[in-house]
Amino acid sequence: MRKICQFVLAIILTLATSWGQSHPASTNIPGAEYPRINADRSITFRVQAGQAQKVQVSLGFGQSVFDMVKGSDGFWEGTSKPLATGFYYYGISVDGFIANDPGSRTFFAARKEVSGLEVPGPESEFFAVKDVPHGTVRTEWYLSKTTGEIRRVFVYTPPGYEQSTARYPVLYLQHGLGEDEAGWSDQGHENFILDNLIAANNAKPMIIVNENGMTGVN
Numbered sequence: 001m002r003k004i005c006q007f008v009l010a011i012i013l014t015l016a017t018s019w020g021q022s023h024p025a026s027t028n029i030p031g032a033e034y035p036r037i038n039a040d041r042s043i044t045f046r047v048q049a050g051q052a053q054k055v056q057v058s059l060g061f062g063q064s065v066f067d068m069v070k071g072s073d074g075f076w077e078g079t080s081k082p083l084a085t086g087f088y089y090y091g092i093s094v095d096g097f098i099a100n101d102p103g104s105r106t107f108f109a110a111r112k113e114v115s116g117l118e119v120p121g122p123e124s125e126f127f128a129v130k131d132v133p134h135g136t137v138r139t140e141w142y143l144s145k146t147t148g149e150i151r152r153v154f155v156y157t158p159p160g161y162e163q164s165t166a167r168y169p170v171l172y173l174q175h176g177l178g179e180d181e182a183g184w185s186d187q188g189h190e191n192f193i194l195d196n197l198i199a200a201n202n203a204k205p206m207i208i209v210n211e212n213g214m215t216g217v218n
Helices: 002-020 122-127 190-199
Strands: 043-048 055-059 064-067 075-079 086-094 097-099 106-109 112-119 136-143 150-157 170-172 207-210
Touching: 055 075, 122 190, 136 190, 150 190, 190 207
Parallel strands: 170 207
Antiparallel strands: 043 075, 055 064, 055 086, 086 097, 086 112, 106 112, 136 150, 150 207
C-alpha cells in the first residue's frame, strides 16, 4: 500500500511540475490563457474561428509561418518551434486575412497595431520589475514646428527627479523602423532597464526622450 501511495504521489508531483512549465505570456490581456509559454520556449497559440478553413500563425511579419489544427470545439491550436528570448510581433491568418490575436496586447509596429509576444529567458532579468526606486514615464504633447502638427513625446525621468534641483543628462532615444514613440516604453522596457541600472550604480540618473522619428517631411 505504501508503494502505491508513493507511486501516486510521484505522478501528482510530475503533473504539477509539467503544468507549472507552461504559463500565459506576460503580454497577454488580463485573464487570457493563450498564447502560452512552454518550458522549451516554444509558444502554444489558441484562437476561435469555427467557420475558417485554414488558420496560421505568422511570426515576425511572415518570417516564420505554421499551420494551426482545428479542434471539435471550433478552436484552432498550434505550437511554434522553440524561440530565442526576446520580443516578437505576430499575426493570425484566418483564411488569408491577417488579424490580431484576441488574447494578446497590441503594439505599434510596421505602422499599424499588431499582436506582440514576450518570450522570457535569463536575459529578461535585465528589464525585470524589481523592488528598487522607480522613475516615471510621462506623456507630453507639443506643437512641432517641423510638421505643423500636435505631436506626442514620451519622457522618462529618474527616481527622485521631482524633488531634485540637479541637472540631468538627456538621452534622445529613437524607435525602430515602422514603430513610434511608445516603442521603447511598451516593447523595450526602457524605464525598468534604467531603474535597475541606476539602483546597481551602473548608470547615472538621466532623462530619456522618445520622439516619433516618422515626420512625413522630406
